[in-house]
Amino acid sequence: MKSFRVKIIAVIMGMMVLLEGCWDMKDINKAYLPVVMGIGKGSKEKYKIILEIPDAAGKIQFLEKEAKSISKAIDLIRTDSEKSINLVHLRLMLFDRKVVDDGIRDIIDYAVRANDISIKGMIAIVDADFDKTLYHVISPTPEISTYDFFSKEAGWTPNQSLVTIWEAYRSQNSYSEDIAVPLLQNGERTIYAFKGTAVMREDRMVGKLNREETFLYNLFKGNYSGGTIEIAENTSVLIKQSKIKHHRHWSDKGPSLATDITLDVVIAESPSGKSNVQIEKEVRDQLNRNFEMTLKKIKGYRSDVLGIGVMYRPQLTEEQIKNWKSKWFPKLEQKINVRVNVINEILIKDEAHLDQTFIR
Known part of the structure; x- marks a missing residue:
């Protein structure tokens, strides 16, 4: 009987320990x-x-x-x-x-x-x-x-x-x-x-x-999902895929960076008669021009928001890393080259095609 009481007390004490963590x-x-x-x-x-x-x-x-x-x-x-x-x-x-x-x-x-x-x-x-x-x-x-x-x-x-x-x-x-x-x-x-x-x-x-410059910032960072590019004459394209490749170099003058950005786009809106080749050229020229102005603006702020210093860190000394923003970033020579591929064409259905579609 005494052994039974000891077991009961042990069980009760064990339950109290388990409940102790829930008091608050x-x-x-x-x-x-x-x-x-x-x-x-x-x-x-x-x-x-x-x-x-x-x-x-x-x-x-x-x-x-x-x-x-x-x-x-x-x-x-x-x-x-x-x-x-x-x-x-x-x-x-x-x-x-x-x-x-x-x-x-x-x-x-x-x-x-x-x-x-x-x-x-x-x-x-x-x-x-x-x-x-x-x-x-x-x-x-x-x-x-x-x-x-x-x-x-x-x-x-x-x-x-x-x-x-x-x-x-x-x-x-x-x-x-x-x-x-x-x-x-x-x-x-x-x-x-x-x-x-x-x-x-x-x-x-x-x-x-501004908004357009922010779009370029995100595009450089690889955040392009859902991005729409508007160009002249009621033409716009939607980015489906982006490939970015950086080419780093360090000379006696300092760092230089060439970036190739290849965009696969689909046409969202375009006047009839405008060819894919013409759209590709317009998008490419506009982006290259806007990137050049945006890079100049960012460099003037002496702020490395694009994270370019991170690309160079593996090849820099500790002293060069510490002086990146104040000494080396202002000397950076940067160039972005954009390529554009249109991967679809505007599909215009005639009335006969539409009738057949609805019949099916």
């Missing part, structure tokens, strides 16, 4: 799950933090606090909130342009150190009225989320730049690479409107690319 579990219905964090300048404190929290019905709730640090502002939000705040679903960090002008190194470092923030989350800069953009909402639709603007499975196109928290952290600690960050404002009938791309040098904005 919280009901998910008792937690707020923000998807957007806005980081602006406070009226009284250094930071103003705005959290955007959607619900199942598509409605948005906003929680806001000011503090000298981001973590303190979030703690103050937690203090006044009737639910716990969990940042594991945070998809987007929006920076006020005024904050970016002072540098975002500390903010990115915080995001990487925070245990409950995913480094896969996106970042963007609000180049407009910060409060108006953050508090801007459209009619409640559960199918639409703020993150869709940056999702390649939803609203993203190659005319928009895209960068994650991790990429920003890697860039601001790199001697050989910078990043391009999307610039946003509130839309009229959409959540956001894309204004262009901020060219960053380390943790500060030094210039801006």
Whole structure:
């Protein structure tokens, strides 16, 4: 009998040990799950933090606090909130342009150190009225989320730049690479409107690319899916495949890079009578001309947003890597040569063909 009691006590103690790890579990219905964090300048404190929290019905709730640090502002939000705040679903960090002008190194470092923030989350800069953009909402639709603007499975196109928290952290600690960050404002009938791309040098904005230049930036990076190129006389083509090959060289004058980009395209729109050869030439000439102007503009910012320094890292000394942005990148001679292949023709069906099609 005594042995039986000992066994019962052992079982009970074992169950208590198993349950011990669940004592602080919280009901998910008792937690707020923000998807957007806005980081602006406070009226009284250094930071103003705005959290955007959607619900199942598509409605948005906003929680806001000011503090000298981001973590303190979030703690103050937690203090006044009737639910716990969990940042594991945070998809987007929006920076006020005024904050970016002072540098975002500390903010990115915080995001990487925070245990409950995913480094896969996106970042963007609000180049407009910060409060108006953050508090801007459209009619409640559960199918639409703020993150869709940056999702390649939803609203993203190659005319928009895209960068994650991790990429920003890697860039601001790199001697050989910078990043391009999307610039946003509130839309009229959409959540956001894309204004262009901020060219960053380390943790500060030094210039801006427009939509067409952003498209070229993405094309160079290999992000072309869904890209449409418009040329003169109501003609446009859709990129189906892109092949990029770089030819590096280092001489006594410094680095030089020749890049061959081969595009396979299909015709989306074209006036009748225009040949494929003519379309190929127009697209090729336009892209080569635009690439040349864009490369000159980027070089003037002394920002390696194209990540060219990364290509040279294996053949550079440690000292050359450290001096890449200040010494070697300004000396870079770069040339891009675009080739275009039209892989389809416009198919015009006559009435007889259409009738046969419907009969089948």
